[in-house]
Amino acid sequence: MNFWGDEQFSFFESILFQTLGRTVDVIETQFLSGGDINMAAQVFSSEGVFFVKWNHADSQTTLGAFNPFETEARGLNLLRRTDTLAIPEIMGCGQHQGKSYLILEFISSGKPNQLYWEMLGQSLAEMHSHTQPRFGLHFDNFIGSLPQTNTLTSSGFDFFFDQRLLPQAGMALYKGLLTKPYYEALFRLREQLPNLLPNERPALLHGDLWSGNVMVTEQGTPALIDPAVYYGFREAELAFSKLFGGFDQRFYDAYNEAFPLDRGFDERVGIYNLYPLLVHVNLFGSGYVSGVERILKRYL
Numbered sequence: 038m039n040f041w042g043d044e045q046f047s048f049f050e051s052i053l054f055q056t057l058g059r060t061v062d063v064i065e066t067q068f069l070s071g072g073d074i075n076m077a078a079q080v081f082s083s084e085g086v087f088f089v090k091w092n093h094a095d096s097q098t099t100l101g102a103f104n105p106f107e108t109e110a111r112g113l114n115l116l117r118r119t120d121t122l123a124i125p126e127i128m129g130c131g132q133h134q135g136k137s138y139l140i141l142e143f144i145s146s147g148k149p150n151q152l153y154w155e156m157l158g159q160s161l162a163e164m165h166s167h168t169q170p171r172f173g174l175h176f177d178n179f180i181g182s183l184p185q186t187n188t189l190t191s192s193g194f195d196f197f198f199d200q201r202l203l204p205q206a207g208m209a210l211y212k213g214l215l216t217k218p219y220y221e222a223l224f225r226l227r228e229q230l231p232n233l234l235p236n237e238r239p240a241l242l243h244g245d246l247w248s249g250n251v252m253v254t255e256q257g258t259p260a261l262i263d264p265a266v267y268y269g270f271r272e273a274e275l276a277f278s279k280l281f282g283g284f285d286q287r288f289y290d291a292y293n294e295a296f297p298l299d300r301g302f303d304e305r306v307g308i309y310n311l312y313p314l315l316v317h318v319n320l321f322g323s324g325y326v327s328g329v330e331r332i333l334k335r336y337l
């Protein structure tokens with residue numbers, strides 16, 4: 038986004054005023070890279086250091102009355118309330134000068150301490166023990182920049198198919214990235230889901246748990262950012278974590294000790310990961326199609 042110098046300072050000062058309700062002097066800003074979608078900065082001010090991310094308001098898809106930052110803030114709050122893993126405090130979100138913004142507590146990065154992976158595994162297991170009667174959530178949100186519907190559903194298999202696989206597969210078919218035979222194979226997989234996946238209770242999930250969304254705090258402990266929260270099958274979260282290289286084995290061991298998984302999880306990983314893979318097909322294109330096809334081949 039092209040604004041800098043005085044204009045940039047006055048933007049940050051205005052949104053901090055909107056958020057905190059008092060005049061704030063911005064002292065310095067540091068732009069941050071690493072996000073896929075938004076602009077981000079560390080903002081040093083007379084009221085402390087903040088993390089700010091922003092985007093053109095008119096470039097954002099909205100769901101009902103909500104934009105991605107509002108649903109992100111609501112998701113972060115849900116995770117924070119479990120008091121399990123560290124989650125940045127939400128200072129506020131809003132709109133100013135045609136831009137949407139989200140202001141969070143700034144997390145200073147450090148190096149993982151000796152028990153980092155064990156802590157991540159145990160605390161995630163604890164977070165997953167938070168449940169509600171149905172799968173989904175009381176609001177829709179986003180996965181990356183794509184809408185993610187969370188219609189409350191009694192069956193986890195129906196939820197996984199209707200709210201996760203089908204919308205993404207439909208989009209991939211529409212974009213000409215997924216062929217009809219593979220799209221149809223999904224429906225044969227649907228019939229098999231109750232035989233393939235354990236029918237567990239809805240678990241509170243981060244929803245986008247890959248290494249880029251886990252930060253190491255100054256104390257060397259884990260903190261989670263950028264969620265796509267919903268109540269779903271907890272194995273879907275662990276499978277997601279394995280998609281791009283995975284986490285240290287100590288994480289999986291600690292998780293399994295705290296909240297044991299059914300046997301044979303490794304064979305189920307591909308089925309759960311059809312969802313993030315289809316999301317990647319829709320966001321980033323054909324490079325991810327072969328990953329989807331490999332998993333669906335046996336249902337052709």
Ligand code: ADP
Pocket residue numbers: 069070071072073074075076077088090125141142143144145249262263
């Ligand atoms: P996007 O929504 O564009 O994916 P992210 O939420 O992933 O953006 O943030 C971009 C980068 O900013 C992250 O990779 C991380 O390094 C850093 N970051 C995110 N949240 C915070 C925070 N609360 N404190 C400090 N740095 C953060």
